Amino acid sequence: MFQFKQFTIHQQRCAMKVGTDGVLLGAWASGGRRVLDIGTGTGLIALMMSQRFAEAMVMAVDIDEEAVLQARENVLASPFSGRIEVLGEAVQTLAQKEPLQGAFDSIVSNPPFFIDSLNAPDAQRNVARHADTLSYSELMEAAWLLLGEEGELSVVVPFDYRRRMEDEAIFRGFFQSRVCAVKTKADKPAKRFLLAFRKHPCQCVSETMTVGDDCYRQLTQDFYL
Numbered sequence: 001m002f003q004f005k006q007f008t009i010h011q012q013r014c015a016m017k018v019g020t021d022g023v024l025l026g027a028w029a030s031g032g033r034r035v036l037d038i039g040t041g042t043g044l045i046a047l048m049m050s051q052r053f054a055e056a057m058v059m060a061v062d063i064d065e066e067a068v069l070q071a072r073e074n075v076l077a078s079p080f081s082g083r084i085e086v087l088g089e090a091v092q093t094l095a096q097k098e099p100l101q102g103a104f105d106s107i108v109s110n111p112p113f114f115i116d117s118l119n120a121p122d123a124q125r126n127v128a129r130h131a132d133t134l135s136y137s138e139l140m141e142a143a144w145l146l147l148g149e150e151g152e153l154s155v156v157v158p159f160d161y162r163r164r165m166e167d168e169a170i171f172r173g174f175f176q177s178r179v180c181a182v183k184t185k186a187d188k189p190a191k192r193f194l195l196a197f198r199k200h201p202c203q204c205v206s207e208t209m210t211v212g213d214d215c216y217r218q219l220t221q222d223f224y225l
Helices: 020-028 044-052 065-076 123-129 136-146 159-172 214-220
Strands: 034-038 057-061 084-087 104-109 147-158 175-183 192-198 205-210
Touching (some): 020 147, 034 044, 034 136, 147 159, 159 175
Parallel strands (some): 104 147
Antiparallel strands (some): 147 192
16 A cells, blocks of 8 residues: 555555656646546556646546556545546557547556566566557557647656657657656666657757655655655
8 A cells, every 4th residue: 555645545456566657757747637547557647647637537547457446446535536537448449439539638658668578477567567568659659649739648668768769759740848857866877757748849848857856856745745
């Protein structure tokens, strides 16, 4: 169990537990009236977006049945249950539904990221960690269809997968709007990148933060106890 200021995350059903990546993305991503959380897992990011944007209706999707059950439990126990819908559906399928195409102001995803690496023995953990079930190109294709013309897609990736994600986004037609390099120590290279993309040309805003510094604390202060 992980206790935040306004909600609690139970995670025993989920392969991927609450971590810094998800918290940072949920605190950093742009919002809007309609938000989509792809690969919701425990429901953490969906809950964070609901807390940050009081008018937002959030749709959270995942293909792992246990994760969907866990996310629903966490959502129902939260103050935001009336504004979050959790679906057990692949985003590739969701993107083919015409009423949802162009419907979202914000799309967020802490996606499976391992590519061309050995699978773990735990099948559930493989789905959560490996891009076999949702490649970067599939993510970008689905996001392009679902995102509104003025919306923003926000993702978090390990440093060594940044270029692949950016290349797939640009190939699909996205323009990078924001990037945040996340360091674990100030004197070390960044370990994670928060990336945001839009459908139209824009100036890209770049920043750097270190876990535990003033910027990090300010970003996450509404969530951590």
